[in-house]
Amino acid sequence: MPIEVRELVIKARVEDPPQGASGSSGSAGTSPRAALSEWELQRIVALCAEEVMKILKRQKER
Template identity: 40%
Template sequence: MPIEIKELHIRVTVSGKPPEAHGATGSAAKQAAAAGAAVGKDELLAECVEQVFELLQARKER
Protein backbone atom coordinates (compact mmCIF):
# COMPACT_ATOMS: atom_id res chain seq x y z
CA MET A 1 0.00 0.00 0.00
CA PRO A 2 1.59 3.33 -1.04
CA ILE A 3 2.02 6.13 1.47
CA GLU A 4 1.06 9.67 0.48
CA ILE A 5 2.81 12.60 2.19
CA LYS A 6 0.57 15.66 2.09
CA GLU A 7 2.72 18.10 4.06
CA LEU A 8 6.40 18.16 4.88
CA HIS A 9 7.88 20.62 7.37
CA ILE A 10 11.62 21.25 7.30
CA ARG A 11 13.37 23.55 9.76
CA VAL A 12 16.98 24.59 9.20
CA THR A 13 19.28 26.70 11.33
CA VAL A 14 22.32 28.16 9.61
CA SER A 15 25.15 29.76 11.50
CA GLY A 16 28.68 30.77 10.72
CA LYS A 17 30.48 33.20 8.47
CA PRO A 18 30.02 33.18 4.68
CA PRO A 19 33.12 32.12 2.74
CA GLU A 20 35.30 35.00 1.58
CA ALA A 21 35.58 35.81 -2.12
CA HIS A 22 38.59 34.22 -3.84
CA GLY A 23 41.29 36.69 -4.83
CA ALA A 24 39.80 39.59 -2.84
CA THR A 25 41.48 40.94 0.27
CA GLY A 26 40.47 42.86 3.37
CA SER A 27 37.56 45.25 2.97
CA ALA A 28 37.10 44.32 -0.69
CA ALA A 29 36.28 40.76 0.36
CA LYS A 30 33.84 42.02 2.99
CA GLN A 31 32.10 44.29 0.46
CA ALA A 32 31.85 41.48 -2.08
CA ALA A 33 30.44 39.12 0.56
CA ALA A 34 27.94 41.75 1.74
CA ALA A 35 26.79 42.45 -1.84
CA GLY A 36 26.41 38.73 -2.51
CA ALA A 37 24.55 38.25 0.75
CA ALA A 38 22.13 41.08 -0.08
CA VAL A 39 21.34 39.58 -3.47
CA GLY A 40 21.05 36.12 -1.95
CA LYS A 41 18.71 37.39 0.77
CA ASP A 42 16.48 39.12 -1.78
CA GLU A 43 16.27 35.97 -3.91
CA LEU A 44 15.60 33.83 -0.85
CA LEU A 45 12.89 36.19 0.38
CA ALA A 46 11.20 36.23 -3.04
CA GLU A 47 11.24 32.43 -3.17
CA CYS A 48 9.79 32.17 0.34
CA VAL A 49 6.99 34.61 -0.46
CA GLU A 50 6.16 32.69 -3.63
CA GLN A 51 5.98 29.38 -1.77
CA VAL A 52 3.77 30.86 0.95
CA PHE A 53 1.34 32.17 -1.66
CA GLU A 54 1.27 28.75 -3.34
CA LEU A 55 0.50 27.07 -0.02
CA LEU A 56 -2.28 29.56 0.70
CA GLN A 57 -3.79 28.97 -2.75
CA ALA A 58 -3.65 25.21 -2.23
CA ARG A 59 -5.44 25.53 1.11
CA LYS A 60 -8.10 27.76 -0.46
CA GLU A 61 -8.80 25.17 -3.15
CA ARG A 62 -9.46 22.41 -0.62
Protein backbone atom coordinates (compact mmCIF):
# COMPACT_ATOMS: atom_id res chain seq x y z
CA MET A 1 0.00 0.00 0.00
CA PRO A 2 1.56 3.34 -1.03
CA ILE A 3 2.08 6.10 1.51
CA GLU A 4 1.15 9.67 0.60
CA VAL A 5 2.86 12.58 2.36
CA ARG A 6 0.45 15.52 2.44
CA GLU A 7 2.46 17.97 4.48
CA LEU A 8 6.14 18.68 4.81
CA VAL A 9 7.46 21.01 7.52
CA ILE A 10 10.84 22.61 6.92
CA LYS A 11 12.51 24.74 9.58
CA ALA A 12 15.58 26.86 8.94
CA ARG A 13 17.71 29.23 10.94
CA VAL A 14 19.52 32.01 9.12
CA GLU A 15 22.38 33.85 10.78
CA ASP A 16 24.51 36.72 9.57
CA PRO A 17 28.14 35.83 8.84
CA PRO A 18 30.76 37.15 11.28
CA GLN A 19 31.51 40.85 10.65
CA GLY A 20 35.24 40.65 11.31
CA ALA A 21 38.04 38.66 12.81
CA SER A 22 37.79 40.56 16.11
CA GLY A 23 35.15 38.14 17.41
CA SER A 24 32.51 40.71 18.31
CA SER A 25 29.04 39.23 18.73
CA GLY A 26 26.82 41.52 16.67
CA SER A 27 26.40 45.19 15.96
CA ALA A 28 24.44 47.52 18.19
CA GLY A 29 22.58 49.48 15.50
CA THR A 30 21.67 46.85 12.92
CA SER A 31 18.72 44.54 12.68
CA PRO A 32 18.38 41.30 10.67
CA ARG A 33 16.00 43.12 8.31
CA ALA A 34 18.69 45.63 7.36
CA ALA A 35 20.40 43.01 5.17
CA LEU A 36 17.39 42.83 2.80
CA SER A 37 16.27 45.53 0.42
CA GLU A 38 12.63 46.59 0.52
CA TRP A 39 11.96 44.82 -2.80
CA GLU A 40 13.49 41.57 -1.53
CA LEU A 41 11.43 41.72 1.64
CA GLN A 42 8.21 42.32 -0.32
CA ARG A 43 9.02 39.41 -2.64
CA ILE A 44 9.59 37.04 0.28
CA VAL A 45 6.31 38.09 1.90
CA ALA A 46 4.47 37.64 -1.42
CA LEU A 47 5.90 34.15 -1.91
CA CYS A 48 4.99 33.15 1.63
CA ALA A 49 1.45 34.47 1.23
CA GLU A 50 1.09 32.55 -2.04
CA GLU A 51 2.21 29.31 -0.40
CA VAL A 52 -0.20 29.82 2.51
CA MET A 53 -3.08 30.38 0.08
CA LYS A 54 -2.18 27.15 -1.76
CA ILE A 55 -2.16 25.20 1.51
CA LEU A 56 -5.50 26.66 2.59
CA LYS A 57 -7.02 25.83 -0.81
CA ARG A 58 -5.79 22.22 -0.55
CA GLN A 59 -7.26 21.91 2.95
CA LYS A 60 -10.66 23.14 1.71
CA GLU A 61 -10.66 20.52 -1.06
CA ARG A 62 -10.33 17.63 1.41
